[in-house]
Amino acid sequence: MTTSPPRADAKSPKNGRFWGVSRLLGRQVRTLWRALTSMGTALVLLFLLALAAVPGALLPQRSLNEAKVAEYLAEHTVIGPWLDRLQFFDVFSSFWFTAIYVLLFISLVGCLTPRMVEHAKSLRAVPVPAPRNLSRLPKYASAEIAGTPQHAAATISQRLKGWRRVTRETDGATEISAEKGYLREFGNIVFHFSLLGLLVAIAAGKLFGYEGNVIVVANGGPGFCSASPAAFDSFRAGNSVDGTSLYPMCLRVNDFQAHYLPSGQALSFASNIEYQAGPDLADGTWRPYRLEVNHPLRIGGDRVYLQGHGYAPTFTVTFPDGQQRTQTLQWRPDDPRTLLSSGVIRVDPPGGMYPDASERRKHQLAIMGLFAPTAELDGTLLSSSFPAANDPAVAIDIYRGDTGLDTGRPQSLFSLDPRLIEQKRLTKVKRTNLRQGEAVTLDDGTVVRFDGATPFVNLQVSHDPGQLWVLVFAMSMMGGLLVSLIVRRRRVWARITGGQERSDPGFGVVPADPPGTVNVELGGLARTDNSGWGGEFEKLTERMLADPPEPAPSKEKV
Numbered sequence: 001m002t003t004s005p006p007r008a009d010a011k012s013p014k015n016g017r018f019w020g021v022s023r024l025l026g027r028q029v030r031t032l033w034r035a036l037t038s039m040g041t042a043l044v045l046l047f048l049l050a051l052a053a054v055p056g057a058l059l060p061q062r063s064l065n066e067a068k069v070a071e072y073l074a075e076h077t078v079i080g081p082w083l084d085r086l087q088f089f090d091v092f093s094s095f096w097f098t099a100i101y102v103l104l105f106i107s108l109v110g111c112l113t114p115r116m117v118e119h120a121k122s123l124r125a126v127p128v129p130a131p132r133n134l135s136r137l138p139k140y141a142s143a144e145i146a147g148t149p150q151h152a153a154a155t156i157s158q159r160l161k162g163w164r165r166v167t168r169e170t171d172g173a174t175e176i177s178a179e180k181g182y183l184r185e186f187g188n189i190v191f192h193f194s195l196l197g198l199l200v201a202i203a204a205g206k207l208f209g210y211e212g213n214v215i216v217v218a219n220g221g222p223g224f225c226s227a228s229p230a231a232f233d234s235f236r237a238g239n240s241v242d243g244t245s246l247y248p249m250c251l252r253v254n255d256f257q258a259h260y261l262p263s264g265q266a267l268s269f270a271s272n273i274e275y276q277a278g279p280d281l282a283d284g285t286w287r288p289y290r291l292e293v294n295h296p297l298r299i300g301g302d303r304v305y306l307q308g309h310g311y312a313p314t315f316t317v318t319f320p321d322g323q324q325r326t327q328t329l330q331w332r333p334d335d336p337r338t339l340l341s342s343g344v345i346r347v348d349p350p351g352g353m354y355p356d357a358s359e360r361r362k363h364q365l366a367i368m369g370l371f372a373p374t375a376e377l378d379g380t381l382l383s384s385s386f387p388a389a390n391d392p393a394v395a396i397d398i399y400r401g402d403t404g405l406d407t408g409r410p411q412s413l414f415s416l417d418p419r420l421i422e423q424k425r426l427t428k429v430k431r432t433n434l435r436q437g438e439a440v441t442l443d444d445g446t447v448v449r450f451d452g453a454t455p456f457v458n459l460q461v462s463h464d465p466g467q468l469w470v471l472v473f474a475m476s477m478m479g480g481l482l483v484s485l486i487v488r489r490r491r492v493w494a495r496i497t498g499g500q501e502r503s504d505p506g507f508g509v510v511p512a513d514p515p516g517t518v519n520v521e522l523g524g525l526a527r528t529d530n531s532g533w534g535g536e537f538e539k540l541t542e543r544m545l546a547d548p549p550e551p552a553p554s555k556e557k558v
Contacts, residue, residue: 036103037110045104046195052100056091059083063090063236092206093239101203108196112189119185126166127177130493134523137493138530139537142521143545149174149496152518156494156544163492176494184528187483194477201473205466210237210246215330216253217312217456218271223252226302226461247300247463249277252286256309256455264337264387269293271306271457291457305460308333311453313371313394315345320445323350330456331371332414338384343414344368346403357406364403365446366426368416369396371453375435382433392453393435398442401426489527492540496520520545 035041060068069089073080087094134140145152153174157165165178212232216224229235229243237243252274259267270293274286277299289297297304312330319325331343347365354360372384375393382395402425404417411417420426430448432440439449498518522541526533 033110036107037114038107039111042104042107042111042192045100045107049097049100049104052097053091055088059088059091061089061091063093065234101199105196105199108192108199112192112196115185116189116193119182119189122185123182127164127179127491129168130175130177130495131523134493134495134521137523137525139524139533140522141537141541141545142519144517144519145545146517149498149518152496152498152520153494156496156520159544159546160492172497174496176496178492178494179490181487181489181527184484184487184489187480187487190480191477191484192480194473194480198470198473198477201466201469203466205238205464205470207238207240209462209464209466210235210241210243211460211462212236213307213458213460215456215458216251217328217330217454218253218256219454221253221312221328221454221456223250224459225250232461247277247302248281249275249299249302250281251275251304251459253457256457258309258388258455260386260388266387269306269309273297275299275304296462301463301465303462303464305462306457307460308458310339310456310458311341311371311373311389311392312456313343313345313392313453314451315347315367316449316451317347317365318447318449319349319353321350321353323353325350326451328454329413335384337387339373339387340384341371342369343371344412344416346405348405361402361406363400364405365448366399366401366403366416367396367448368399369394373453377433380433389453389455391435393433394450395433396431396448396450397428398430398432398440398448399426400429400442488533490533490536491525491527492537493523494520494544 060072062069072089073084076083083089087096091097131137135142147155153167153176157167157176160176160178163178163180164182165176168175168177210229212226212229212235214224214232216222225231226246226249228246229237235243254272254274256269256271258269261267271291272288273291274288275297276284276286279285280287291297291304291306293306296306310330310333312328314326314328316324316326325347327345327347329343329345331341333339333341345367347367349360349363349365354363370382371392371394372382373388373392374384374386374390376383376385377393380395382393399416399421402420404411404420416426421428429442430440434440434450436450436452439447441447496518522544524533524537524540
């Protein structure tokens with residue numbers, strides 16, 4: 001005879017401990033969920049989200065300007081690395097900002113969904129019956145009016161037009177319950193769901209959008225085509241953008257106009273550009289457009305903004321054998337008020353002048369210095385007194401030697417590699433100031449002439465698929481907020497009695513009303529804001545207790 005092993009059931013100590021731990025864990029999860037989905041928690045998370053965005057505005061961000069981040073780290077050797085470890089230079093993609101963002105989403109959804117369900121139920125519900133004693137309400141009035149209870153009830157109900165109302169027959173009385181202001185809660189829900197939609201639209205824009213900046217020289221410069229991220233000077237792509245599906249277009253800048261006050265403050269910037277997109281790229285058609293600040297070119301879902309401007313000096317180098325090289329390159333504005341700019345131009349000798357590559361590298365030229373749109377000299381010290389190119393001049397150092405053009409190592413567009421100077425691979429051969437059209441001759445007969453400067457513009461190409469939805473949700477947020485602030489919840493009850501004895505608290509039994517009259521009691525309650533409810537109730541009382549019109553005579557057949 002075989003015996004089966006004992007079967008474990010729920011009453012065993014092991015299963016009892018398991019279910020006890022499960023119930024405890026379930027209670028903790030429910031408590032955590034209720035705390036997370038409360039409106040107070042949502043407000044705290046919204047405040048934390050705004051607070052977390054502050055470092056992104058105060059500190060340079062790697063996605064926008066990696067050079068600024070590197071400069072900050074070099075200047076702040078102690079706190080900089082710690083900020084970098086905590087992702088303060090990548091705030092909007094950091095783990096802590098993302099955590100706040102996701103928790104805010106969950107909190108808003110969990111908080112608003114039950115409210116929406118409750119509001120849907122309240123829209124289907126009828127106004128509650130009148131309290132037993134209307135005189136105890138904050139607002140109360142009573143009067144005797146002529147007519148029958150049925151006629152008076154119909155008149156009062158008609159005068160409550162715009163209120164949700166229901167008429168009930170009770171023992172010896174006719175009651176009217178009316179309520180309005182349901183739109184207040186609807187506006188509140190619209191506001192919060194619009195806030196949720198706004199956050200989703202912003203997140204979608206960051207996920208599927210991109211933003212690139214490029215400098216384009218005006219007045220016949222080479223132009224720009226958005227074929228790939230490599231065409232931009234800086235490019236920030238969303239997490240789902242790989243750079244292979246950019247909208248193709250080409251731009252060229254015909255001119256740039258800037259107007260200034262006598263103090264140098266800018267009044268307006270504008271640029272006449274031409275662009276190609278879509279079929280124009282195949283047939284070579286250029287379309288004109290006047291690009292202004294806050295008036296971008298919108299095409300193919302992209303927006304092209306005019307961000308800023310500066311100057312690109314032009315130098316012509318005439319080598320001893322008579323061959324010339326002319327270069328125009330943008331220099332960085334160091335003073336935004338006067339556009340005093342700094343930069344460097346590297347010039348390679350013509351081919352065939354030095355057959356040996358090593359010898360050719362020893363005779364490369366680098367022109368580095370300052371450019372002043374309106375020159376102001378204090379001795380030999382150059383500065384600029386006005387941002388317009390009224391009297392352009394440069395203060396330059398000319399170096400000869402290996403400028404690093406053949407090393408393949410990335411270099412700054414606006415300065416020389418100091419290691420080349422320290423290693424004596426670059427030697428300064430001249431320092432001078434030049435006005436437009438002036439030239440300087442070097443010791444080997446090379447002539448360097450300053451030909452002037454051409455304005456350049458900084459263009460930003462931005463693609464944000466969530467921008468329209470951000471506008472829609474922002475407008476619906478404002479609409480919902482206005483509705484929730486203007487609309488107020490109100491409840492009114494009316495009890496009509498007549499032709500019989502009635503009880504009155506504190507007075508016992510009151511005789512029946514005179515024939516042809518009814519007694520009307522009115523009570524009012526403000527469910528939200530009580531301000532102005534007194535005057536509103538008085539006007540409502542006057543309208544409802546006014547003498548009702550005579551009932552139309554019935555037509556009987558004789």
